[in-house]
Amino acid sequence: MTRIYDRVALIGLGLIASSMYWAIKRGGLVGEVTGYARTEATREKAREIGLCDRVCDSAAEAAEGADLVVLCVPVGAMGAVAEEIAPVLKPGATVSDVGSVKRSVIEAVAPHLPEGVHFVPAHPLAGTEHSGPESGFAELFDNRWCIIVPSDEDTDAEAVATLRALWEGMGANVDEMDADHHDLVLAVTSHTPHLIAYTMVGVADDLRRVTDSEVIKYSAAGFRDFTRIAASDPTMWRDVFLTNKDATLEILGRFTEELFALQRAIRTGDGDHLFEYFTHTRAIRRGIIEAGQDTDAPDFGRGAPRK
Template sequence: MRFETLLIVGGGLIGSSIARAARAKDQCKTIYIADTSEAACKSITELGIADGVADGHADHFAAQADLVILCTPSARLATTAMNLMPSLKAGAVLTDVGSVKGHLVQALAGRLRKDIHFVPGHPIAGTENSGPEAGFAELFEKRWCVLTPPKGTNETAVADLIAFWKGLGSLVEVMDPSRHDMVMATTSHLPHLIAYTLVGTAIDMETVTNKEVVKFSAGGFRDFTRIAASDPVMWRDVFLTNKTATLEMVDRFIEDLTALKRAIRWDDGDMLLDNFAKTRDIRRRILDADKD
């Protein structure tokens, strides 16, 4: 056991899942959760997934914690970190689960206590649901968790956090924050933006009713609606904080779509075929990776 006492700040989908997994996999002795939402605190208490719940100030828990995981909405991660800073125990590891890393690392650069080890993180796992009830212990099982420690971070702290995530069932990768943000813009942020757009475009069609859209959604549309049902606030923040990478991906996507559109207009079947054939291989590789 690398960390005896764990403090989770923000006990929603991700935070409560970490609490459940840490307990189930015996990754710490004591689990505290702090959440500013009264309803969330009530629910966390009822679920019995923490040894102590703080509604609002968490300084007394922070002073005891060997590992603090920030699981608040991403827009509040930096402020939450700075507010807790004075209370943290010397030598504690501070991490987070935010979906964008460069922005947070920049916001905290040079503002952290020297005796605290900050190792930013991002578990690539989630659902379209929010809140403590939505969490479950298996969420991180065989999912990647990316850590983006700044240069010079204490190696033991990084190793301990890697061991913790592996203990929850995750696979762990260490990456540069800006690389993380570019990879995620490709595999997560652009897909979400596209899904939101597509569902919106369909809703706005004057000649096709929403009833028809619902009725005939099995033709492909349905898969997009699950992604487009994700938390709007979280995704607004993701796009605004990972702006550069997102905009680059959107531009490339529009270019590629425009090229396919042109091929359709000019009956260039070969061009369409070439493009549609090359995407199958990735699916096969993803399914193969599942088997490993």
């Protein structure tokens, strides 16, 4: 039990905030955790399940006096929440977030924060397709990466180190990265794959008159994985694509080029092209497994266990 902060405020009590709360409690990392959710129904639910030591009726009330305020709302809502809490922030406090996109969050949040408040954005690479206050669990971040993206070169080193200690206390492996690089990497590894899953499920649904319920009945693992991902929160993912527009469009452009090449190979019966392509991609996956990240394992995507 190592106390890292005296008071932490979690704004937006969904999957990530609730998992943070349970992980903080598991590790005894914080003296008091306050929470705020936008709807009365979510606040009531949070009180009912004991989520947060104190559930407040406004974001400002939750943030007042906190040493760390973590914005856990959809990326598109970060700026408005920062504006609301700015007047009550304690001098020397740290503001962080967990948004899936970093550059746009920095641009939306930083201008509202007063002098003397540290801004240290972060992104835990862990989640599920579920959302809401009841979906969180203490183990979500265990051996997963959390990327800290210092908002500028002058970011206070102690504020970064303390936030890093919190994430490590919650079970994560922490890395630091520049915001633009983060957004490009995530466009490849998370954002574009989600878009492809949404599209594939949409295509199958368009065909449902033709296929009746067979798509569901005979769905093999590949399609079932797509349906799981395509069940993710629509608000969150709308905001991800609106705010990581350039990187996602860049990766989608490359994706469609490759897809057209494969389409042409199928049409022209170019088996060599298909075979070479699939041999290459198989080697990539085997490389991932040799590096100790078996994509079939339930913990795929987790970083190497911390020593």
